[in-house]
Amino acid sequence: MDFFESVQTSWQMIVRNKMRSLLTMLGIIIGVAAVMIVLSVGESVQALIMNEIKSVGTNLIGVLPGYAEENGPPASAMGIVITTLKYEDGEAIINSNNSHIEALSMYVKGSDVITVEDKNISASFYGTTASYIDVENAEIEKGRFFTKDEEIGNARVVVLGGKIAEDLFPDQDPLGKKIKIKKTNFTIIGVFKKKGGGLMQTQDNDMYVPIKTAQNILLGINHLSFIRAKVDKIENIDSAMEDIKIILRDRHKVDTPSEDDFNVRSTQQAITSISSITDALKFFLAAIAAISLIVGGFGIMNIMLATVQERTKEIGLRKAVGAKNSSIVFQFLIEAMTITFISGVIGIIVGSLLLFLIAQVVIAYGLSWSFIISPSSIFLGCLVSISIGLIFGIVPARRASLLDPIEALRYE
Amino acid sequence: MLISIKNLKKDFVNEDVVTPVLKGVTFDINKGEFVSIMGPSGSGKSTLMHILSFMDKPTGGVYEFEGDDVSKLDDDQLAEMRSKKVGFIFQSFNLLNRSTVLENVMLPLSYTNIPVEERSVKAKKLLDQVGLSHRLNYSPNKLSGGEKQRVAIARALINDPEVIFADEPTGNLDSKSGAQVMKILQGLNDEGHTIILVTHEKSTAEHAERMIKIKDGSIIEDCKVSCRQRAEDDLAK
Numbered sequence: 001m002d003f004f005e006s007v008q009t010s011w012q013m014i015v016r017n018k019m020r021s022l023l024t025m026l027g028i029i030i031g032v033a034a035v036m037i038v039l040s041v042g043e044s045v046q047a048l049i050m051n052e053i054k055s056v057g058t059n060l061i062g063v064l065p066g067y068a069e070e071n072g073p074p075a076s077a078m079g080i081v082i083t084t085l086k087y088e089d090g091e092a093i094i095n096s097n098n099s100h101i102e103a104l105s106m107y108v109k110g111s112d113v114i115t116v117e118d119k120n121i122s123a124s125f126y127g128t129t130a131s132y133i134d135v136e137n138a139e140i141e142k143g144r145f146f147t148k149d150e151e152i153g154n155a156r157v158v159v160l161g162g163k164i165a166e167d168l169f170p171d172q173d174p175l176g177k178k179i180k181i182k183k184t185n186f187t188i189i190g191v192f193k194k195k196g197g198g199l200m201q202t203q204d205n206d207m208y209v210p211i212k213t214a215q216n217i218l219l220g221i222n223h224l225s226f227i228r229a230k231v232d233k234i235e236n237i238d239s240a241m242e243d244i245k246i247i248l249r250d251r252h253k254v255d256t257p258s259e260d261d262f263n264v265r266s267t268q269q270a271i272t273s274i275s276s277i278t279d280a281l282k283f284f285l286a287a288i289a290a291i292s293l294i295v296g297g298f299g300i301m302n303i304m305l306a307t308v309q310e311r312t313k314e315i316g317l318r319k320a321v322g323a324k325n326s327s328i329v330f331q332f333l334i335e336a337m338t339i340t341f342i343s344g345v346i347g348i349i350v351g352s353l354l355l356f357l358i359a360q361v362v363i364a365y366g367l368s369w370s371f372i373i374s375p376s377s378i379f380l381g382c383l384v385s386i387s388i389g390l391i392f393g394i395v396p397a398r399r400a401s402l403l404d405p406i407e408a409l410r411y412e
Numbered sequence: 413m414l415i416s417i418k419n420l421k422k423d424f425v426n427e428d429v430v431t432p433v434l435k436g437v438t439f440d441i442n443k444g445e446f447v448s449i450m451g452p453s454g455s456g457k458s459t460l461m462h463i464l465s466f467m468d469k470p471t472g473g474v475y476e477f478e479g480d481d482v483s484k485l486d487d488d489q490l491a492e493m494r495s496k497k498v499g500f501i502f503q504s505f506n507l508l509n510r511s512t513v514l515e516n517v518m519l520p521l522s523y524t525n526i527p528v529e530e531r532s533v534k535a536k537k538l539l540d541q542v543g544l545s546h547r548l549n550y551s552p553n554k555l556s557g558g559e560k561q562r563v564a565i566a567r568a569l570i571n572d573p574e575v576i577f578a579d580e581p582t583g584n585l586d587s588k589s590g591a592q593v594m595k596i597l598q599g600l601n602d603e604g605h606t607i608i609l610v611t612h613e614k615s616t617a618e619h620a621e622r623m624i625k626i627k628d629g630s631i632i633e634d635c636k637v638s639c640r641q642r643a644e645d646d647l648a649k
Contacts, residue, residue, distance in 0.1 A: 321567070322571070324491040
């Protein structure tokens, strides 16, 4: 019995019992599609986050207030307000003699409901430094960003994100217009170019005011939310990070690293930790989806056992005309694997269609989603489905091969 | 000598109860003979055929095929012997309905190294010989009983067997089709094929030139038609 004959026989079996075959195959189809969707969506989400990070720049160092384990989440991410980081810390870093730090920006964050004419839009505002533009590679569409003098002079000027500018002033030029933030009038001096896409902060929906203005007038605080430093080359990130730590420890009078009241991390680190988290999540979900494959496998085993029973007489005949036990095992294994392979292919097609739909929906929501079907997930889908046929086909195939030809021929 | 069995025994064991089915059977069959094994049901004739056709193993005694002792072959070796040395014709035809007539005839070659192209050439030739070349792509369930058995005969011949075993080949056929099948078997014997026919019908058994009568696991008579004729003539006198 050669390979193609066995494949042909199993195809005949599938076609002859269409309903039964479909129900049997459903478990594998769903399983393969589910695993594929989970893996691909995981990859798309990962790509989305990575693009986000890369659009900000991979040569950035972030300084956050409060202690954090390496690669662990910073305390400020949990919503805890820590006031240890100050404007002067940022000044000290930029004025240090580390030549690799090209630029440094500082941030505080707040939010308010902005009212223009009859429109109310709730928006976040950032107080930042004039160097923001260099650090974040931001592009101005109209007007200008604020200057160092405005930064330290409590100037009441604001630069709007591309989208919020459109929302607030759909038909007018926002430049020179005034808006009220926390009951204070601000003059709009610039609008950012729209970046689009993006899952996290996007700049498009935010407003930017000079940091001192935000600290003194809007928020009444003197600490920072975070600092970002731009390093000239990726290779120099580690040494720049060390320098920043030394400066801050000196200023904060910290003797041992375990007593740090700040933490310094790089985008590279963020990429690594985010990929490790998304990877773990991806494989955890894929493992759950894979349970369906195991359930499907038992369905295949069940149907193959029924097939062996139904075809007892045929097995007897085949043995009578010279089939060895191994030929019978081979035949039924190929049949099981053909069924699971076809199921796998259908699963891949179904999964791809669903992924396409998911991509359409997500893109409709305005995120820059990439429709990824990785060749590895197709390959994996085929491999896994064939393996399931092999694993769950063994018992029925062996049972078939051990039938006594005389008994089998007499079977009615 | 094609087949030589000496004191062949077969016991069936069922929950410690040993039932002897063949109690020491001895005979030889030469190449080109047409032998019928005849006996009532339960006589052991089917068991004897199963052992001779390598479907079963004897419990005792010696079975030599073409001079080689084959009584102790393992399952794979027996399958090999079935594949190369014997052809089967069954009472219930045992054709696969989902395959075509042609595919059914080619089936035994699936377990040989014969190339696929040669298989169909050979099968078509045999189907032509049994007068079914116009039914190549039919499903067997569209055929009459006689046609089915002719397909089965073609299938039995496809691997050029040394011996053809026919187990009640006319049992499921009307008398006309039965006669046709027996005529084909006779023709095959005339061409030199060794045929062993198992039946409980005297009229069918009489087509053979030699009849081995078996009862309760022992041979009670083994003679050529000529001797049987003489015995009947004596009786008539």
